[in-house]
Amino acid sequence: MTVPPADNGPSARRDDTPHVPRQTAPAPPPQGPPEPYTPQLAEEENAATRYMCTGVRLSEDFARLVMSETRHERIRARAPSYGVDLDHVRAHAAEALRDLRVRDRRVGAAFLLSLLLAPSATVLYALAAAAMNAAAGENMRVRGVRRTKTAGRVWLTKPQGSPFAAVAAPLATQNLLLGLACWSGQFFLWSLPDLFAAFALSAVLLIGCPWYFTWRQHDAAWQAIRDSLRPGPAFQRSGRPTPADDTNLVVYTGYSPFVGSGGKFSSWSFATRLIPKGMTPGSGTKPPPVPFGSSALIDRLRADLLELRAESTASADGIAGMEVTEKVFVHGTALRNTKLLRTADIWPGGALRGPGKRRPTERLPQDRVTALRGRIDGPVRHCLSLQIRSWDTDLVLTVFVQISVNGGTLYLQSDTHVLPPVKEAFRVADSLTARESSEEAIRRGADAALASGGVLLRSVPHVIAELGEAGRLKRREEEQQWALQHDKRYDFGALTSLRELIAAGQYRNFFQFVDATRTGKQIELQVLRSVMDFLADHGLDVHDLDARRTTILNNGVMMYGGSMTGSIAAGQGASATATGLAGGGGPAGAGAGAGAGTATA
Incomplete structure (x- = not known):
């Protein structure tokens, strides 16, 4: 399957299209006493x-x-x-x-x-x-x-x-x-x-x-x-x-690609048809081609997320220490067999540093990363990585966002992982x-x-x-x-993350859970808002997306088939508590973690 090319031209917008305002810098506050709290950058001590x-x-x-x-x-x-x-x-x-x-x-x-x-x-x-x-x-x-x-x-x-x-x-x-x-x-x-x-x-x-x-x-x-x-x-x-982990290529083994990022905190995904404003689905009228591709949407989303950082001049209440990067994930057994990555990019330095001579690189050229945006098949995938290192880097929250625009359908998936404090x-x-x-x-x-x-x-x-x-x-x-x-399918995937290996599996402080929940929801809110803003700018209907956003943000869980273990609460006014962080010890939020829990509605 092919991915539609990115639309690098000016974005078209109809006059009668309802517009979701893009997040902008707030107006300067009136003269008076300073605010009691100003977000600071991440603490310097590692x-x-x-x-x-x-x-x-x-x-x-x-x-x-x-x-x-x-x-x-x-x-x-x-x-x-x-x-x-x-x-x-x-x-x-x-x-x-x-x-x-x-x-x-x-x-x-x-x-x-x-x-x-x-x-x-x-x-x-x-x-x-x-x-x-x-x-x-x-x-x-x-x-x-x-x-x-x-x-x-x-x-x-x-x-x-x-x-x-x-x-x-x-x-x-x-x-x-x-x-x-x-x-x-x-x-x-x-x-x-x-x-x-x-x-x-x-x-x-x-x-x-x-x-x-x-x-x-x-x-x-x-x-x-x-x-x-x-x-x-x-x-x-x-x-x-300072941390020396500026990587954009993760070669993993097994089922989960997000090695090193800790246990799963939350996950949601949805697919929605991209149709112009006012067009009725199923009317027999073929919708026009989507005027943009995955790359254009990712560029817009990344720009909006960069404005969410505390050091951005466009943000008055941003997230301290947030890093916005792009990462490529590839299974270790496919590293030598995929045509999407060149051997010279994975093992730079010529034949003397090829497979078996040194480890795969941890840093791909940016043009190769950009070319992999929007992949919907195969073992090589692209994700936006939004990472917040807090509590002196002792707590790391990472949100991986995968975006694909293909055949007039937008697919969006978000996976949030938390790396708990050290033992x-x-x-x-x-x-x-x-x-x-x-x-x-x-x-x-x-x-x-x-x-x-x-x-x-x-x-x-x-x-x-x-x-x-x-x-x-x-x-x-x-x-x-x-x-x-x-073995042509030799597995080059990483076996273990040293930092993840010594994670306690539990929060040390209640407010660590609060911070993980708050920043995770803040990022999810910005992701959904930016996508709606972008679609509205291109004259597309956003009512279905708005309903899905309400479900995700208010009820906290979307589930289509399959099964889920842990504490789950859904519906108006529902709430859930659970014990266990990624499998044990500490609150994990609705639909995440294992252990006994209660649900009220």
Whole structure:
């Protein structure tokens, strides 16, 4: 199917056509006291980046995942992480993994030396200590906290007992286990003839070294968090990075194309015939051709939406921090097979940077994006993206609008997604003071003692994995290259979005839900108003569209067939409440989210 060409000429309008006034700048206010509130631009601090940097410092698993997605992956596309500077996060992940490698090498060397001198005692103690400290896992502990049942803040609580007892308890337990292991080790394999000497040497190698090097690694991580990841001046001194996610090509896999934008908040769509004013449908009279195409309508809608931004001189009550862009979505299996995108555009740089040599680009030339407007078939689609990053980029609302004018029919679809705040475990930097107290330092030493048993048992496997990392990455890339050569439908789609992966799934504040609802409705109102204005300017009937707009804005849901789960209320004066944001925890609005709900009319 073909898309009608854009009408770049002057728009025709009949004198008797009812006109929906286009939104214009309001008249200057009368002289008097200033308004009590003036919308401001988005706040400068990038909280989402801070939290992700904190996460790679605290979680070894997350640090390795960040490095895998940002540095080691060379073939599949990278999913958007809206509001996050991934280069800054990767730099913190690289430093964290460097400290972890140093720790594992030194602890592993101590473990191997002890294994040579007293193998039975070493094995018995390592297994017992690892079992005792299994709860420490791969992640650093945050002690003295009480977690709430919602996504609210973690309230700090006073630790029980003295700090010295916190250190003495794990050390005493470890020494007891080591003593039993040394005594039992005399009856298996070989051991030092002097039991006291074997115990003393093993205590240094199996308790002292792991505890000290684990403490050093923890100290470096917490120091980095205090120095550069606390809110305010500390983060500003580190450069206060801005998000580096200016992308207009999203290569996705699976069913949903809007990867990285969070859970679905609302969705609506409709199709309407474009007929001149006064013409009766079904009268047998063939309507004239539509005097414009999809591109002309998109240009008008984008211009009107740009006026809705707070920094626009044409808007007195605009939306702060709103970005209006155009994005192209393509399924990963169709990336090499579609004729709508050129290989040189997807993999710029020639054959040396083609498929299998580097990732698909995240930025298409604007003329290619414009040429894809109004597509109604195939795996390549164009959308207007309206994104608001609020609460220091911790909450991201994105509205994707798809427009198509084809065969005298206008099709309009809107999908609103919300990216919730970051998980509570990664927000610990907000609770830290500039200087660590002596009690905190002692308790951190106790945490290192608790974690040292698990570190001891994992150190050698981690060192071996590090030595084989280059070969493992090479084999993985060879497998991908083989699949590229033998599978014409190889899926280049992004697997996961790092920012979406650490989303809490819940609002932290009621007004976050209020803001998402308000801005979403404000954008929907402007989209529908601009479309009606544009159609009226071209002498087309807008009564059917006006009725559909009333249904969408007043009742909040349009449904033709299919099914919907969650709380739904429809009709005059209806309202609905639901628990769950994109599948759990927090209000999601009518027709969105899952969980128990109530409806009244």
